[in-house]
Amino acid sequence: MQRILIIDDEASIRRTLREVLEYEGFKIDEAGDGRAGLKAALNNPYDVVLCDIKMPKLDGMELLEEVMQHVPDLPVVMITGHGNEETAFEAAKKGAYDFIQKPIDLNRVLLTVRNAMDKSQLVTETKILKRKVSKTREIIGDSPAIKKIKDTIEKVASTDARVLITGENGTGKELVARWLHEKSNRSGGPLVEVNCAAIPADLIESELFGHEKGAFTSAHKQRIGKFESANGGTLFLDEIGDMSLSAQAKVLRALQENKIQRVGGDKDMTVDVRVIAATNKDLVKEIDKGNFRMDLYHRLGVILIHVPSLNDRVEDIPLLAERFIKDLCEDYGHAVKSITPKAMHELEKVNWTGNIRELHNVIERLVILSNDKITEEDVKNYVIPNNNKLMINAGNLESLFEQFSRFHDFKEYIEKDFIEFKLNKNAWNVSKTAEELDIQRSHLYNKIDKFDLERNN
Numbered sequence: 252m253q254r255i256l257i258i259d260d261e262a263s264i265r266r267t268l269r270e271v272l273e274y275e276g277f278k279i280d281e282a283g284d285g286r287a288g289l290k291a292a293l294n295n296p297y298d299v300v301l302c303d304i305k306m307p308k309l310d311g312m313e314l315l316e317e318v319m320q321h322v323p324d325l326p327v328v329m330i331t332g333h334g335n336e337e338t339a340f341e342a343a344k345k346g347a348y349d350f351i352q353k354p355i356d357l358n359r360v361l362l363t364v365r366n367a368m369d370k371s372q373l374v375t376e377t378k379i380l381k382r383k384v385s386k387t388r389e390i391i392g393d394s395p396a397i398k399k400i401k402d403t404i405e406k407v408a409s410t411d412a413r414v415l416i417t418g419e420n421g422t423g424k425e426l427v428a429r430w431l432h433e434k435s436n437r438s439g440g441p442l443v444e445v446n447c448a449a450i451p452a453d454l455i456e457s458e459l460f461g462h463e464k465g466a467f468t469s470a471h472k473q474r475i476g477k478f479e480s481a482n483g484g485t486l487f488l489d490e491i492g493d494m495s496l497s498a499q500a501k502v503l504r505a506l507q508e509n510k511i512q513r514v515g516g517d518k519d520m521t522v523d524v525r526v527i528a529a530t531n532k533d534l535v536k537e538i539d540k541g542n543f544r545m546d547l548y549h550r551l552g553v554i555l556i557h558v559p560s561l562n563d564r565v566e567d568i569p570l571l572a573e574r575f576i577k578d579l580c581e582d583y584g585h586a587v588k589s590i591t592p593k594a595m596h597e598l599e600k601v602n603w604t605g606n607i608r609e610l611h612n613v614i615e616r617l618v619i620l621s622n623d624k625i626t627e628e629d630v631k632n633y634v635i636p637n638n639n640k641l642m643i644n645a646g647n648l649e650s651l652f653e654q655f656s657r658f659h660d661f662k663e664y665i666e667k668d669f670i671e672f673k674l675n676k677n678a679w680n681v682s683k684t685a686e687e688l689d690i691q692r693s694h695l696y697n698k699i700d701k702f703d704l705e706r707n708n
Contacts (some may be wrong), residue, residue: 253368254278254296258288258314259303259330264355268301271357272364285309292318294623296586297325299348299367301360304331304338312345319346322586326367330355390426391574392567396559400427407554408434413506415551416529418558420678421608424529425489427556431527432485440484443477448490455498457514460505466515478511478522485525491551492532492543503547526551561603561610568599571607575614576625588618593627601634604675667702670695679706
């Protein structure tokens with residue numbers, strides 16, 4: 252329901268406007284003076300404000316200036332019994348949407364409110380659209396690690412040097428790749444993304460290099476591969492650690508010779524592509540296991556960029572949280588909610604196994620479920636219970652030990668949290684987690700059943 256705030260020191264005016272607007276289906280709030288009206292306007296999501304000019308405690312023009320400074324897109328309609336052209340001009344100059352004189356023409360009020368509602372909705376939709384079509388989101392953060400990443404991007408983006416980006420799931424590796432492309436001389440060309448983990452091993456070569464008609468059973472027509480599609484631009488190979496060895500060999504040849512060959516074809520085609528790769532795996536360990544080619548690793552890793560986990564850049568959480576709150580409130584058509592310092596401190600204490608992606612989801616949950624501002628209690632109610640990972644430090648070890656009388660109970664408690672942590676870290680890839688824990692996969696499944704562990708989406 253669309254929401255309107257009426258600010259006027261005359262109760263009869265407020266009552267008349269309320270009756271008419273509620274009859275039209277709007278939700279109405281009232282304030283009897285300027286100071287109370289300003290507090291309401293800044294702390295609640297309104298679609299339109301109707302404000303008297305001459306009021307006690309805070310003048311309407313002063314209120315208008317404050318509102319425009321903090322909520323510049325909120326339509327404010329000024330109402331006065333002492334109107335003249337000079338006052339109307341001043342109100343418009345300060346950002347008022349419209350100006351209505353007393354005695355109030357209710358038909359004029361309804362028309363003005365509806366037009367203001369349309370403007371408010373259009374502004375919100377335009378902001379969302381601009382953000383969606385904008386090329387690349389900003390890399391947010393002032394931590395030393397993020398500053399180093401930004402500095403590296405500035406230095407290498409304009410070159411054709413291949414870049415290997417490493418980091419856990421959800422840290423923002425794709426965003427780094429996008430900025431490398433946007434700041435490069437190839438920004439006018441295509442940026443083609445391939446998630447190597449999402450493509451079956453028997454189809455990855457066709458996806459990358461294309462195929463000729465009849466190359467295999469389902470190849471009913473010729474297909475252009477990602478290398479050809481990215482010609483003149485950038486090819487981003489995400490999760491390259493999951494690529495099959497046969498596909499790795501062909502990628503290596505493409506990087507060495509700048510030539511590719513379609514599956515089922517015998518003709519070499521020259522391609523001009525800059526390759527950026529990313530992985531959440533330790534490729535050096537994968538090389539030792541025989542799962543990744545050393546020569547390809549060295550070809551890809553001309554420049555190495557490691558994106559830290561959110562737990563390793565806690566000082567960036569306030570900046571990220573504020574940006575997510577602002578963007579999400581705009582998406583939902585709300586006034587931007589504030590977050591208390593204590594709430595922010597609670598967010599900094601969370602163990603972010605899902606990194607930036609998890610933080611964004613948590614902030615969205617808080618924006619939807621909290622009231623006018625996000626409080627410490629909101630974080631404890633809606634975040635901490637769902638973040639059930641164990642965080643031990645010297646300050647809480649004693650209190651932790653006091654919770655258990657038997658060694659068996661304590662061991663199971665630790666084991667459950669440790670397994671859940673590893674599963675979340677590996678995006679619930681059971682095979683990878685079992686390998687990392689050095690236990691059989693069937694044994695890990697038994698542990699998951701025993702502890703009733705479930706994937707948290």
